[in-house]
Amino acid sequence: MRQTITISFASFNRAWAAWIGDRLERRGVRVVYLRWDSPAEETLVDLLRGLALAEGRVLILVSEQYFQLGPRTFAEWNEALREVVAPDPAKFAAVSVTGTAVPSAVAVLAPVDLTNMGDDEAERRLLDRLELRADGRPPDEGRRGPRFPAAMPEVWGGVPRRNTRFTGRDPVLTDAYRLLRDSEPGAGVVTLFGMSGVGKTQLAAEYVYRFGSEYDVVWWVNAESRVSCRRLLAELAPRLGLPTGDEYGERLRAVRDSLRRGTPFSRWLLILDGADEPDQISDLVPTGPGHVVITSRNLEWGAHNSELLEVRVYTRDESIAFIRRRAPRLTDHEADQLAEALEDLPLLLDQSAGWLNDSGLSVEHYIELLEGGVDQDVVRVSADFPVAFQTAWSILLNTLRDMVPESVALLRLCTFFAPGFIPVRLLREMSHDDLPEQLRGLLDDPLLWNRAINQLRQYSVVRLESHEVGADAESSAGESVYLHRMVHQAVARDMPGEERRDFVDVVRRALAEADPGRPTDTRSWATYAELVPHLPYADVLGSTDRRVQTLVLNCLRYMYFAGEYAAGRDLARRALDAWHELLGASHPRIWDLTYQYANLLRATGRLEEAETIERAAAEQLRQERGEHDLDYLRVLSGLAADVGLQGHYAEALALNEQLYPAYRELLGEQDARTLNALNNLGFALRLTGRYQEALEIDRRTLEQRRLVLTGRHLWTLFSEVSYAIGLRLLGRYAEAESIQVANVREYRLVAGETHQDTLRAEHNLALCRLRGGDRAAAGTLLAKVLDGFERKLGDRNLLTLSAAVSHSCFHREHGDIDLARETGESVLARYEQLLPQGHPFVVGARVNLALVLRNVGEWDHGLVLIERALAEMTEAVGESHPYTLGCAVNTSALRSLVGDMESAAELSRITVVRAAEALGRTHPLTLSARVAHAADLRGLRSRPEAAKVEQEALADLEATLGSHHIHTVSARVRNRPYWDFEPQAS
Template identity: 65%
Template structure:
């Protein structure tokens, strides 16, 4: 006869206590929601009985809970390891069986459970959907299973635990041996839930091997059902982090192009706005250098969970949670799960010997369970029986690790020796994520005999990986595969840095030479060969961290040399200057010793290294380097040698950086003529030389000539290269800059605004070239009078440059100069003074006292001193700047004329109007000859001259000069332009020095 179902509210079940293991929290939340929607009062009771308390007592305590007790059965609930099946069977028969009606149960596992669990008559919820699982659970509690509508104001329902969030990516497989950490999991959960929008960031920090990544993964599985998006990102390297975060774009359904810079921007914007999903969780794993990526941590309504060895995340608005080693009871419980043959006492002894470090416990207990070695014998080995020279590998590592690893290594050699070969290959990549697919993609003929079988036999490969995984030596990074065997062919493995370091120490020299050569050739084969192509930067970002570990600089293989040079070019174009300089300097030292001081590779290397050094402002260093190469190649090969011309192009750039513009112009003109003679007008090298000549012309103030050359260069690059090529984009900046310097502000802004959008898409927001494009757009808008748009742009650009490039980078100093003169007129004069002093000091340190950039920024600074009432100091400084600029670039240069306009204003203020008028009179004459009657700088000089004429009471001439100048201002810039309005109100003009790219 069927059992009648009880209606909610009828006599019987009104309260249900759900007893669950913390591991199964998501199931408890889902079941509780199903019951509460039907009017049932739910009490949650996390089941975590102390190991030293008899199970019978813990079950009797559970029976004190109100109402029916619904037990969620899983192997986690029974803690098989710390508790035996016999213990459980005895307790269930003694406590539960006599009062079975108080209990109901659901099973969410297919694992074998103690036989006496049959007393629960559990409903099986495995391998069914949400509706059927709910029906079975309600039937077990004798409740009606009809649909219950959810009220409009009800909180969102928990996701069915067997379903994953709508967007899910990169998350490691769940560790079924995860143990303890309940307090940390709960603290992380509450810290994220209680944080306000944009502040939900928690960092799990602690020493290596302590289990931070496993803790974060468990957090994802335990609480992930509350999110619509869960995305796991390796964050040990900035470039890899950017690439993986950008891959979220298509998963969110964002409409973007293929360039990862555009995708990254779209992802960050979508997460910030919470569209299309506001409940998101981003996990940044291994973020040990916060200064490298903190600016890329998304803000918004979602949550960010970080794992790191570095507690400095606390300085970047993150809530810190320290992850210690296991508590002893956690260690014992974990060991007994991993090695059931060990008793509680033996597990305690092992935990003591291994200092409770989770990684070491995992590796050691795994093979001890398969070994017949007694725990006493093993501990004796740890204490020095196998190696009397046991020392810490680093201050983070426990003393026992090296010896424990030696024991494990012997075990691996005995079973699957190929696993040792694979492990040793991995040690020549950087620790962490290792792209073993690069090894698999190598042609068979390039492999040594020892490795041919491993690489070419899928069964042997899978067996080696499985053996390493069995003892937790590596973990698979092909996270999404369900088929364990298929997943063994995944693209990457994860090797902990502790293991990485030990493997590197424990290797025969013959194997070291063979294996490192294999890895070098694998990296060389993975070189995309197009370092200037932004779409290939993710590939280079993956390769470059491994160069050091593969010791590529000691290779004589030309393909490996090409890889190094291409990585240097990638670092230059992507803005990774400091890292590139370190690699280049190491390569220079190594290759001189390896190849000799005159090997052709050194000319390639010096060219790329000089580009990187020049990018950070070391013009004196690059000039000395390039001049030596130029002289050598000219003497050896002649002036028309292509290598010599390339080196000479670099030397011309150095001369521009040093302020020796006439020399640079002469050299640039000769280089262009020679390239045209040798290669023709359309060769990319000829076009590049034309670009460089235009830069020299601009630095000499010959803006119209520069504009014409840059126009031709832009047209040529659009034809020869694609429209989104970075060289085409830099030509757009150059051409727009010339237009702006000629006073054609509308044309300049139109071109630069479009170019900025493309820069962000192709190169990413924080690429140096993108910052340069945005800076020129801000200047265009400022000169056009759109100060409201310019103000936040100047501030944002400077902040990003300081963060990405550093405070002393040439671009940062350029942006600081602009920020200071804008703040002087339209923001905070104190801020302007601070930034201006920083710019002057930075240029003086970088370039020396006699450089025109120092004179120009001092002229800017004098205007600030004038504004705060320090007239005498300002007068002395502006006169010195004028004299210095005249000596540096000549009296007819626009920069000198600008300094003269500023100096004349200070002469008036200190009571010398006659010399002020004389100075502006000469300035007008020279500006008209140099720039033309209607150039903005000439117009400023004419307005200043009219003011100076009034200062000496020559009002008739002043009126005439002013009227003519106003007419030209209206005709040139418009009646409502800020310069026209300012001149009409007789506000004396000033001039701002703008440092230029070289």
């Protein structure tokens, strides 16, 4: 039976694997090649155990690159080798093809060294390590196998030294090898194309070292010009032993004829590096049995009988691995930060990481320096990437300017968009009146436009993302292009000041004309999402054009409605600074901008800042314009929201009771702004605990919004949620859930799964299901909602905290009590940082935490916490507010647990009276208070009175919620009720 050996090797050492495999196959051994990979998500122990399952014996090629994939630490390798390999030494063997340090536990593999010797001795050592007889089956002398890796091809010239830090790129190398291997004679040409700095030359060099042992001739040619290409090809003649004279033309003809015929060598590899002008040198590319690898920025090689392989920037994993090799002092996280900042461009990663490794500068500080543009002072030119980035691009720009000047103009226009994906179609779609002379022809003439786009694409300056595959570039070029961040910087730095002024104005106009003008319409959000990133690059805040200023305001409004709060807040702050200087403090647009800014401050939890700004604005507008001015009323409505969210519920209600009739008088009953004021009045009533009145307001608002705005408008959907919340707070759980199910479906369709209002709707649906008894569905949805809010808004947003409160309460009763406690304590800490002491949300978080303490047996601690909460809640919202009544229900329970029966009974009695007056006899909270009071009476052994109170409460529970509702069933078996604080954040 044939013996099988599996060779495990790093791609870097493929030549060794091929030679060893060939030597073994000649001895009758069946060889399986297994390229070693080390994905970060799998442990080394698991990877080695998987390797141990390979067929036959496993031969590991020990090298520096084998152990650096990942990258992994030597400590990890040592542990894994001892755990997996040491117990089964017969399964593994190893040969060493490196002289550098390797993990100490590699000793368990007993590797034999194959370096610094000839092929005969290396083969003898290999066979001896595998216990194969060297005098066994003789080698097949008629078969040409791979060359011994330590031996150079017979002809070798011009090849750069190997980059020992070379990382990744296996798919491209494999594709190149496959294309050349499978090509027809005379057609073995592959072009590696891509932008400057992407590593084309390094990739070609690695191809040579990885596969060079299969060739007899390897010849590297600098093909940047026809002259240098001809000269270096001609210099191959004497190396091939061709009888020629000294004249270049004669030598060149002899070389091309020799390569075409394959004599004296048929296995040849020619590299044409930097061949950016195929029209100038395509006739010099030899044909024959050998192979040609071309590196170029110009994808026009595809029209010259070459296969094209695009070389893109590194994947993020490749970037991190490369940076760690170039700058070992950096952590994986720091390497990830640097790769993100440099967009994974290999040349810049090499030069920046090299500089960083020898400096004490932090990655964060270094990135700040880079944001001002790549500078020679913060990169280090290495032997592997010898041309500095800025220099390379300056050379290319000069070339483009000479060939197609319009391509440079277009490229410069692109720098006033954000780097990355640039919607250059906006330039074509805009009005072309009053354009600068140098741009008029470019934008008016489709042929010139396509020529400029294709010139940039041809030299890999940009990529056409929209139409790259299967499209006619001549007719469809120009939808969207991709421009790397560092190319963007290099071009911007090269631009004259006069062009800068003209070009930025053109891009501003293009962006303004692309404004849909409907920031609240979700169908326009994709357009706004495309426009927003380009605003700072076009310096829109410095424009006095009314259309551009309207674009800024509409983008801010979109960002508010789409939940892009932090980014919107920062843009609004910069806009205020710029427009105060540009327009003056009392310009009408300043008031519009102030309102947008305050909204975004409030949405990001900066309530006091919003209040300060809006109080000042309201006072100034009141004095200048009076109380019936729409700008004044709008600022006042923002102020009402500010004070309401800060816990000043009475003041918020008073302001909203003033605002609604004022809007109705000025604008009429059905104006959208009047309906917004009515909506805010309903929310203020809910905050003060007047649930029935709030429900009626929300119903009216919903009906009017459906009539005025249609059913799928965001504000209509928002009103549906508010109405469903009101129904739930009044105990009408089935009605609430029915409305909320349909509403969630509409929200997901209109706004998407991750929108904050969709999450708000899902939050209410989860609470409806929880109150209805579907605990499993409620728990799953609560977890999803909390995760969604944290991802969308962060963990300190009031909506996120509201979801965290519900999540904690759910786990306290139906899940993980430790998780409930951890979440409850975290919520309380975050509320205390965001809100003033005594705020109902802060106090309510203490109420919920006291219930957790009750459940874990810390009754005394819980009682202290709940007593404090009851006093603070009473002071904050009054003794008859539902928050205070619920807090009292929980306080009486803890008093009862610690044995203070009389005090517990008295508190529950008072709570029943107040709840009945405030909410009605059959409200769920009143019913809970009545059931709790019955329990306290039993504790005092007042059994007849307790029975009477209990029977009446049970009868009302059955009539109100049904005999099978979870609250009714729980009361029937005498489980003491509790109250969960639920913050009303919107």
